[in-house]
Amino acid sequence: MNPEPPRTTAHPDQPGAPAVAGPAEARRWRALAVCLVAGFMTLLDVSIVNVALPTVRVGLHMSESGLQWVLSGYALAFGLVLVPSGRLGDARSRRAVFLTGLALFTVASALAGAAQNQEWLVLARLFQGAAGGVLVPQVSGFIQTLFQGAERGRAFGALGATIGLSTAVGPLLGGLLIHLFGPQDGWRWVFLVNLPIGVVAFPIARRLLPPPRPAAERAGHRDFDPVGVLLLGAGTVALLLPFVQSQQWHSPARWLLLPVAAALFAAFVGWEVHYGRRREPLVSMALFAVRPYAAGVLLSLVYFAGFTAIFFIFTLYLQAGLHYSALAAGLAITPFAVGSGVAAMVGGRLVSRLGRRLVVVGLLLVLAGLLASALAVQLWSGPRVGWTTVLPLLVAGVGSGLVIAPNQTLTLQQVPVARAGSAGGVLQTAQRVGSAVGIAVVGSVFFAHAQGRHPDWATAFQLGVWVAAGLVLVALLVAVEDTVSGRLPRGRDSRGNRS
Known part of the structure; x- marks a missing residue:
């Protein structure tokens, strides 16, 4: 019997070129792991601060405006630099840009944790958001560079799990840190927890991440x-x-x-x-002629508007309306995080076979879970609501895991590697814009019934969920349209090939 021939993979800088697997293949997955750890850290800081705001306000005597800037300043700076930093990684060196973003994010986290007044913390959060925006688009760029075919789907599945988990687990981790370190200074550890992660990840990333392609191969892509x-x-x-x-x-x-x-x-x-x-x-408009890319960006924009807003209003409902502790509020959201993380890994393996149909199934599950959550609050709106929403949130989490990771894969699968960073930056920007718009729209409905002398917290949450579900329904229509249209002949992609 002849021995089995060695598996081959693409060289990270020359996709399609054969290279013997083994240590090199293991190195690629280790490189992905360090990228995901760093990406998780930056995306976590979008949601982890929500449960810490009451203690931040007391600790630094912050105004309402200052608290809003702690949240919104990060999101604004993060979204502002995503596409330019993605393009910079394409044009120069993804490794250098990634390492720069990681180092700056670690420093910014230290500054935020050491803040002595409102202005200090707001500026540190702006700095932190910008650093996160520098780092994150390089992750999708590295996935495009290092993986192909079904392996790319698995890698994007891991990225999707990271995005979903970072959003959902943030309130739990923030509540746990405040519980461990106390209400006076526990909020500082929400930021300082990033320091050991950044310090350990930096030398590992420097060793594992592939070097930039030779300048000759990047000719024509160096303009900024x-x-x-x-x-x-x-x-x-x-x-x-x-x-x-x-x-x-x-x-x-x-x-x-x-x-x-x-x-x-x-x-x-x-x-x-x-x-x-x-x-x-900076962004090639030819990318939007590729049907899966255009549909995926639009779907991300609308889905994140509904998906992210749920955590915002649910945390407020539990803490302000039902007087849950930060830790208890975080634990109540854990079923979503668990379902999302597991399903994202499964979805990354199935997407190559099922395509956009998998996203349609995921969106249907998210809708079912959200509507069941609203019904659970309608029937049992007392202090035990955290238990009554366990199963609905688990279903919604499983659905979300089947949306985010497969959509990442389908959106970026036909993007040329030389444009992977800027294309990923556009996708991430759509997610951040969707999150900001969704929190504002759903939050305005929520606050309309959760303010005044006799706020109706349960009704506020239910109406907010209905609005969020409406946004998810729009995302479902986009996915269905793309599924149907994908069976028809289309135009040409960004490389001049028919899609």
Whole structure:
């Protein structure tokens, strides 16, 4: 019997070129692991702060506006730099950009944990958000570079699990840290917990992550497009600011920024088309001619608007309405985190066979879980509501795991490796914009019934869930349309091939 031939994989810098598996293959998965640990750390800080806000307010005597900026400042800075940093990784060195983002994020976390006043913490959070935005798009870029075929689906499954877990487990981890270190200084460990992770991850990442491709292979992709960066950055700020400041900026004048944002994005698209005729733009508009990419970005935008808002209003309902501790509120959300993490790994393995149909199934489960959660609160709205929502949140979590990871894979599978960073940055920006818009829209419905002398917390939560479910339904319609359209002949992708 002849011995089995060695498995081959693509070289990280030359996709498709054979290379003997073994230690090199194990190295790729270890490189992915360190990327996911760092990515988890940055995405965790989007949600972990929610349960710490009451203790932050007491510890630093913060105003309502200051607290809002602790939350929204991170999201704003994070979303602002995603696409430019993704493009920078494509054009120069993903490893160098990743390591820079990791080092800056670790330093920013130390500064946030050491904050002595409101202004210090707000600035540290802006710094932290920007550093996270530098790091995160490199992760999807490395997956595109290191993996192909079914393995890429598994790798994106791991990334999807990381995104889902980081969002869902944040309140639990934040509550646990405050419980362990006390209400006075426990909030500091919400930030300081990142220090040992960053210090350990940096040398490992430096050793495992692949070096940049030779300059000759990156010819034509080294331009950075500063005008595109400015237009996209200004448009992102104009779009996000009215939503992330919705609870503090009550003037209707804030909505005037939305047409400004639309004009800036229109100018950005026009400039990118013009610039792309001569050089490599910040974001190639040809990417949006690829049906799976365009559909996946839109689906992420709408789904994250509904998905992220649930944790925001559920945590407020439990802590402010039912007087749960930070730890108890975090534990109540754990079923979603468990379901999401397990299903994301399974979804990463199934997506190559089932395609967008898997996302449709996931969205149906999310809808069922959300509506069952609203029904559970309607029937049992007392202190034990955390127990009555265990099964509905588990179902919604399983569905979410079948949405995020497979959608990542399907969205980016036809993107050229040379544009993986900027394409991943656009996808992440859609997720962050969706989260900000969803929290503002769902939160406004929630607060309309959760304020005043006699707030109706249960009704506020149920109405918020209905709005979030409506957003998930829109995402479902996008997925169904893409599933149906995918069976029909389409145009050409960003490389000139038929999709």
